[in-house]
Amino acid sequence: MARRTDGGWPDGPRSLPLRRRRRRRRLMPAVALGAMSLGVAGFLVMLPAVSDACQSVPGAANVSTNRAASAMARGSDVLIVGDSYTTGRGSYDGTHGWAQDLVAERNWDATIDGVPGSGYVNTGATNSTRWNYISRIERSASLTPELVIVQGSQNDWLVSAETLRTRVERTLRTAKRQWPDAVVVAIGPSAPQPRAETTAGISAAVAAGAHAAGVPFIDPLDEQWFTRMNSASYAAGDGQHLNDDGYRYLAAKIDDALEELAAPRDGEQCA
Incomplete structure (x- = not known):
């Protein structure tokens, strides 16, 4: 069972049903194989040859x-x-993105809390701090998640890098303190090109905040998930968001990155 909250409106969150879709274990977007091969350098390899990978x-x-x-x-x-x-x-319907795909794929019992325009600092259209990330995390204290994923920050472009870094660290530390038994993961900006190029400073600040908080950081920008060559296939009409293929592709990349957290490391055999 999955739960969804949309907090992007002044009257508060509302629950929406999540449409589940059965697919093969590894999510694959419905695009030409040629387009997929263009991003192969950014894929997270499941069976690396050396332990550092x-x-x-x-x-x-x-x-x-x-x-x-x-x-x-x-x-x-x-x-x-x-x-x-x-x-x-x-x-396709404006309410079905990477999170819904990944939740359905992994059959998680999930609460999906997305607020358009929000971020670690930014409050979205509400202009109320009730809707930034730390406030929403604090209001979710009654939940008992085993995994907490905090996505985004590309909306935090009006604040300084240090302000953002500090807020990211504080937000992720709050999540760790609130759910000490949970695994907390941060995901950086994941916009298509050319929008992605404008998020480099934001991504670096989020990475620094996650590092300070001791939280794993998934970095779509550094891994070049979205390139000038594949973005045309994955970008929505506004050039700022993703289309259905783009969200399926993003879900697959995040799925692989999460698998990396469970992969052998620190001298263990990878194969």
């Missing part, structure tokens, strides 16, 4: 492989906090 997710060493595997197992209780990408803006 097992640590492609920065901060992964802060979470034990067994703990990570348990947190992301089928049926786990998961909380996803994010912006319009988590809401699914740009998809």
Whole structure:
């Protein structure tokens, strides 16, 4: 069972049903194989040849492989906090994005909390701090997630890098303190090109905040998930969000990155 909250409106969140779709274990977007091959350099390899490749997710060493595997197992209780990408803006119905795809694929018991325009600092259209990430995490204290995913921050472009870094660290530390038994993971900006190029400073600030908080950081920008060559296939009409293929592709990449947290590392055999 999955739960969804949309907090992007002044009257507060509302629950919406999540449409589940059965697919093969590895999510694959419905685009030409030629387009897929263009992004192969950015894929996270499941069977790397050397142990260093097992640590492609920065901060992964802060979470034990067994703990990570348990947190992301089928049926786990998961909380996803994010912006319009988590809401699914740009998809066929505007409400079905990467989070919904990944939840259905892994059969998680998930609460999806997406607020368009929000971020670690930014409040979205509400202009109320009730809707930034830390406030929503604090209001979710009654939940008992095994995995907490905090997505985004590309809306935090009006604040300084240090302000953002500090807020990211504080937000992620709050999540860790609130759910000490949960695995907390941060995902950086994941816009298509050319929008992605404008998020470099934001991504670096979020990475620094996650590092300070001891939280694994998934970095779509550094991994070049979206390039000038594949973005045309994955971008929504506004050029700011993703279409259905783009969200399926993003879900697959995040799925692989999460698997990396459970992969052997620190001298263990990768194969």
